[in-house]
Amino acid sequence: MALDPNKIALCWPNYIDSAVVSGGQWLSSLPLEHVQDARTSVVAKTASLDPAHTQFSITFPKRERLQVLAIYAHNLSATATVRVRVYRDAAQTDQINDSAWQNVWPVLYGLDDVIWGNDNFWNRRLSEDDRKRYTPNMIVLFDERMLARGLHVELLDSSNPDGAIIIGRVMPADVWQPLYNLDHNVSHGYDTGTQITRAGDPARTGYARRVTPKRTVNFQLSNLTEDEAFLRIHRLQRTQDIVGEILYLWSPVPSALNFARAMVAQQTELNGITYPYYANYEHAMSLMEIL
Known part of the structure; x- marks a missing residue:
């Protein structure tokens, strides 16, 4: 089913930890396997910007329900592009989806953020000097939910200043x-974790x-069905706890x-599911961003 543009989306679980990652060319000291470490400070780095390396x-060990791929804590430049192909089989011979080439960074400036004379006045694309002021989070959503065994990710970023x-x-x-x-x-x-010490x-x-x-978000889901309450929310709490990653989207x-408002986050607490009246369940969620 296609995603509704007028609803939030919660995406989990992250399948990367049990997957096999391969391909490209990565520094031996910063290998591709580092993307399976939940600490975003433990990074993988390509050997160069050659497309064969990036x-x-x-x-996956088996077919999984899949509808999104996110890459976060990255250094992809303002002009970087990405393509993701999805496969039904581990050998990557049975392709079921192709995202086609798309921009890593969406348009991030409003009409008031640019004035006549700016290089990006017409397209409002992110400038390279502004890029580091934004949380690096690349999101590729697929039109339909799929049963997939593997993905192939291509990144093109020939002008990346880090080389x-x-x-x-x-x-x-998966997406819900x-x-x-x-x-x-x-x-x-x-x-804020900023601390101020006052002198005397x-x-x-x-x-x-x-x-x-x-970033944080607190919200209430007040019209859940019993299936949603216990086959989605209740299960999410059990599997993700307050450490598991949840990609929160205000809209797809x-x-x-x-x-x-889009962020990869963790629950800050596990709130209960309430049953205020017949055939209706409610649940409050509190999320905090992972940087």
Whole structure:
């Protein structure tokens, strides 16, 4: 079934940990297998920007339900492109989907962010000097849910200023959208870890230990069916706990506004599923971004 552009999407589980990754050319000290480490500081790095080096395959032990591939904590430049092909078999002979070449970064500027004279006035594409101010999260969504055994990912980034592609984490996953969307009383924000120490001088001068804030979202699903409550949400809590990765999408449509809220996150707590009245279940979720 095609994804509804007017609903949130929650994507899990991440199949990468049990998969076999191969292909391309990666530094021996920063091999491709590092994308299977949940710590985004443990990265994989290509040997060069040669297209033969900047590609890789993912093979699952068995066919898995798949509808999205995310790559996050990467250094892909503002002009990078990606292509993902999906296969029914491990030998990658039975292709069932081809994303075609698409931009890694969507349009991220609004009409008020550019003025006449900017190089990107007409296309509003991300400038390279602005790229590091955004959370690097590449998302490829497929039109339909598939049973897949493997993927082949190609990355083209010939102008990358680092001279190589760096990837922190890869997330092939299933996608779920609720029958009824979340309540309107949703809260998107930031959790700051910055600490300020005040000196004892008359001005009480502040000395900050600044870190990157993490995005958060808190929302309520108030119209769940029993199947959704216990075959989706209840199962999600059991399998993901507060450490498992969940890709949160405000909408599956690529846009600047949706990218601002899209994040790979973890639950901050496991809230209960309530049964307020007949044939209706409710659940509140709290997510915090993984950087």
